[in-house]
Amino acid sequence: MKVALEDLYQQLIMDHGRRPRNFRVLQDATHHLEGYNPLCGDRFTVYLKIADGRVADVSFQGSGCAISTASASLMTEAVKGKTEDEVEKLFEAFHAVVTGKRAPDAASLGKLAAFAGVAAYPVRVKCATLPWHTLKGALAGSKQPVSTE
Amino acid sequence: MSATRTATVNTSRGNALDVARVRADFPALHQQVNGRPLVYLDNAATTQKPQAVLDALLGFYSRDCANVHRGVHALSQRATDAYEGARETVARFLNARPREIVFTRGTTEAINLVAYSYGSRLSPGDEILITELEHHSNIVPWQMLAERTGARLRVAPINDRGEIILEEFQRLLGPRTRIVAVAHVSNALGTVNPVEEICRLAHTYGARVLVDGAQAVPHLAVDVRALDCDFYAFSGHKIYGPTGIGVLFGRWELLEAMPPYQGGGDMIRSVTFEKTLYNDPPYRFEAGTPHIAGAIGLAAAIEYVTRLGLEEIRRHEQQLLQAATRALEEIPGVRIVGTAAHKAAVVSFVLDGVHPHDVATVLDHEGVAVRAGHHCAQPLMERFGLPATTRASFALYNTLEEVDALARAVRRARELFD
Ligand SMILES: Cc1ncc(COP(=O)(O)O)c(C=O)c1O
Numbered sequence: 001m002k003v004a005l006e007d008l009y010q011q012l013i014m015d016h017g018r019r020p021r022n023f024r025v026l027q028d029a030t031h032h033l034e035g036y037n038p039l040c041g042d043r044f045t046v047y048l049k050i051a052d053g054r055v056a057d058v059s060f061q062g063s064g065c066a067i068s069t070a071s072a073s074l075m076t077e078a079v080k081g082k083t084e085d086e087v088e089k090l091f092e093a094f095h096a097v098v099t100g101k102r103a104p105d106a107a108s109l110g111k112l113a114a115f116a117g118v119a120a121y122p123v124r125v126k127c128a129t130l131p132w133h134t135l136k137g138a139l140a141g142s143k144q145p146v147s148t149e
Numbered sequence: 150m151s152a153t154r155t156a157t158v159n160t161s162r163g164n165a166l167d168v169a170r171v172r173a174d175f176p177a178l179h180q181q182v183n184g185r186p187l188v189y190l191d192n193a194a195t196t197q198k199p200q201a202v203l204d205a206l207l208g209f210y211s212r213d214c215a216n217v218h219r220g221v222h223a224l225s226q227r228a229t230d231a232y233e234g235a236r237e238t239v240a241r242f243l244n245a246r247p248r249e250i251v252f253t254r255g256t257t258e259a260i261n262l263v264a265y266s267y268g269s270r271l272s273p274g275d276e277i278l279i280t281e282l283e284h285h286s287n288i289v290p291w292q293m294l295a296e297r298t299g300a301r302l303r304v305a306p307i308n309d310r311g312e313i314i315l316e317e318f319q320r321l322l323g324p325r326t327r328i329v330a331v332a333h334v335s336n337a338l339g340t341v342n343p344v345e346e347i348c349r350l351a352h353t354y355g356a357r358v359l360v361d362g363a364q365a366v367p368h369l370a371v372d373v374r375a376l377d378c379d380f381y382a383f384s385g386h387k388i389y390g391p392t393g394i395g396v397l398f399g400r401w402e403l404l405e406a407m408p409p410y411q412g413g414g415d416m417i418r419s420v421t422f423e424k425t426l427y428n429d430p431p432y433r434f435e436a437g438t439p440h441i442a443g444a445i446g447l448a449a450a451i452e453y454v455t456r457l458g459l460e461e462i463r464r465h466e467q468q469l470l471q472a473a474t475r476a477l478e479e480i481p482g483v484r485i486v487g488t489a490a491h492k493a494a495v496v497s498f499v500l501d502g503v504h505p506h507d508v509a510t511v512l513d514h515e516g517v518a519v520r521a522g523h524h525c526a527q528p529l530m531e532r533f534g535l536p537a538t539t540r541a542s543f544a545l546y547n548t549l550e551e552v553d554a555l556a557r558a559v560r561r562a563r564e565l566f567d
Contacts, residue, residue: 005514009507009565018502040506040522041536063536065504066566121510 007117008124009066012074017066020073022059029059035134035146037126042068046134055079055087060131067115067124072131074111084139091132098128166457166465172546174199174453185516188551193336193364193495193542194520195386198450202390205449209442217441218415218432232441235448236431242451243381244372245398251431252444255395256363257286259382260330262397262434263359264290266407267380268328273299276325278356280305280313280342281532282335285525287361291330300327307532311338311487319350326356333365337524337540338487339470339495341369348377357403363387367544368466368493370459373398385443389544390450394443397434404430411436454545462545466494469543469552476556482563486538494543497524500559503566505539511565512539515558517551 026032026047034045042064049057058076063069079087094112096102100119118128126148137146172178177197180187189197209231215224217232233247240247253259271277277291277300295302303326305318313331322329329351334341348358359380365371367388373381380403385394399407409416409427413436418426427433454462473496477483482501500508509521520540523530530536541555 005511005565008510014566038523038527040504041530042506043536065506067507124506124510127506 008121010114010117012111012114013066013070016070016073020060020069022073022076023061024059025061026057026059029057031138031141033134033138033142033146034062035130035137035148037064037068037130037148039149040065040127042127042130044068044072044131044134046072046131046138048135048138050084050139054081054083056081058135064130065127067118067127068130071115071128074114075131075135078110078112079135087135087139091136094132095129098125166461166545168465168546168548171457172548174201175546176200176203178546182516182518183514188515188517188554190541190543190547190551190555191518191520192367192544192547193387193524193540195392196367196389196544197546198391198446199389199453201453202446202449206391206442206446209445214442216438228441231445232439235444238448238451239396242366242371242455243396243398244374246401248429248431249398249401249404251397251399251404251434252439253382253395253397253434254393254440255384255386256361256382257290257384257395259380259395259397260286260359260361261290262410263328263380263382263399264294266410266434267357267403268294268298268300269408271298271300271327274325275300275327276303276323277301277328277330278303278305278318278321278326278351279330280318280332281307282311282313282338282340282342282526282529283330283332284336284361284363285527287330287332287359288528291328301325304528307340307529310489311335311340312489313340313342313347315343315346315350318347322350322354322356324354326351326354328359329356330359330361332361332363333371334362334368334493334495335487335526335529336364336495336542337526337529337538338489338497339492339542340487340489341365341491341493343491344378345376348379352377364493364495367454367462368459369463379403385447385450388447388450389453390447391440391443394440394447396447399430401430404434407433409433409436413437415439457545465545466543466547469547469549470494470496472549472552473541473543473555476552477559480556480559480563483559486533486535494547495540496542497538497540499535499538500563503562505537507566508539508559508562511562512555512558515554515561517555517558519555 029047031048044062047059060072098118104113104116106113134146213227215228217229357379360378362383366383381398386392416436486497505521
């Protein structure tokens with residue numbers, strides 16, 4: 001099966017890969033953690049400000065490929081204002097879609113549905129999920145950098 | 150059919166390589182990937198195998214399969230002859246003696262063997278000297294040795310072109326330097342290091358030199374006597390042979406004085422519960438049933454490249470290297486990493502604003518197989534301030550048309566991300 005490259009590199013992903021949103025250090029972060037993919041060198045730090053059990057603010061910094069950068073950027077947009085439970089559910093839904101276990105569902109995923117094309121590129125799944133694993137580790141209060149390997 | 154295939158390899162010495170004929174020897178090259186003809190440019194990771202190697206493996210398993218050095222029956226004799234014959238082939242290939250050739254799982258195991266066995270004589274304050282461009286497998290075993298013995302690991306720097314700075318290297322040598330470990334050819338940059346000069350310098354301080362030849366043997370003729378190295382390691386799978394088999398050459402006087410690396414069958418002369426007498430090299434270092442088929446396959450691979458002629462291979466690959474360098478340099482935003490004066494056919498590059506991983510995905514889409522990442526040389530990547538590069542590495546069966554396909558695919562990546 002030949003998948004078009006454009007299915008992977010959708011406009012939304014290209015846009016966020018080039019101009020990531022919330023790309024800064026969060027000065028008053030309550031949580032932060034580094035995530036690293038030793039195979040390709042992607043390295044991000046995710047910053048979180050949790051207030052009243054919700055994500056009051058979130059940002060990230062670092063460098064990586066278009067997929068991981070866009071994923072981090074869209075993730076920060078998606079989780080802002082959500083409770084930790086909601087974030088967890090969103091990650092589960094996102095993970096199921098990028099690993100091809102579930103069809104994308106715009107109603108529950110919103111813009112994150114753009115990553116459905118990743119499922120056709122198994123080696124790129126880690127790029128898409130690295131920011132999320134890092135976010136999860138930060139929420140859990142981990143101090144150990146997250147690694148994909 | 151396979152027999153005629155192996156018979157049709159180009160035997161014309163001194164002439165240019167007949168690439169079309171050579172390609173017919175490699176079944177794996179003739180396939181489509183993502184709807185395009187495969188352009189395999191990940192040869193530094195591993196090479197495809199010629200029919201002659203596949204035939205040798207199948208021949209062993211379908212006719213001569215038996216254990217070596219133990220049976221008195223016919224098949225065991227044939228297996229032993231073939232296995233020891235493979236050792237002789239490797240010895241001729243490196244200009245060594247058969248008893249100086251130890252079969253290992255690969256380069257990594259060969260280096261670990263030396264670090265463990267020869268390294269056991271190091272003491273606190275001794276020094277091990279490596280360089281900035283080494284593969285992890287020529288870094289980590291020495292770090293482990295340093296940790297075990299209290300020896301100190303020192304690192305000779307490279308310049309911006311990716312060449313070892315010989316003056317700095319020389320400055321780091323001293324009376325405490327016991328081991329120098331250096332790649333013959335860099336897998337990430339393609340640099341061919343001045344190994345002969347390095348051996349000469351190291352020997353003036355009485356240090357022993359291990360050369361990591363993983364990326365050298367497929368591309369240039371290696372003569373361990375001319376290099377005057379003490380150990381030389383390489384992997385079968387990078388020179389068109391099977392995975393899981395590799396070679397350690399060690400100077401006889403050194404091997405003879407070295408303790409075993411692993412214990413087991415075949416490496417002993419006699420065993421009682423009180424005392425075990427070890428066998429002589431190379432068997433002392435080959436505990437357990439070896440990769441018999443692998444050694445036989447490796448010998449077939451060596452015979453294959455020898456028949457084509459390493460000089461012819463080198464000339465052909467240099468053409469590819471020049472063409473690829475030129476074609477990539479013409480693409481705006483491309484920067485080649487590793488511009489040594491003396492290079493093997495490896496081109497590492499970065500494309501402005503496009504991550505190497507994305508470049509590799511686009512290339513794969515066009516049927517072009519390359520590697521993106523740190524190439525198991527993280528300290529080297531750090532030296533260049535890069536998280537990763539895209540690497541195209543060439544072999545004897547690659548063509549100028551494939552260089553064009555590479556350049557086209559890189560242009561496509563540039564357009565897509567523009
Ligand atoms: C320069 C160099 N040294 C060592 C190795 C390790 O070889 P192997 O994995 O076959 O043991 C490689 C292969 O990647 C290499 O390129």
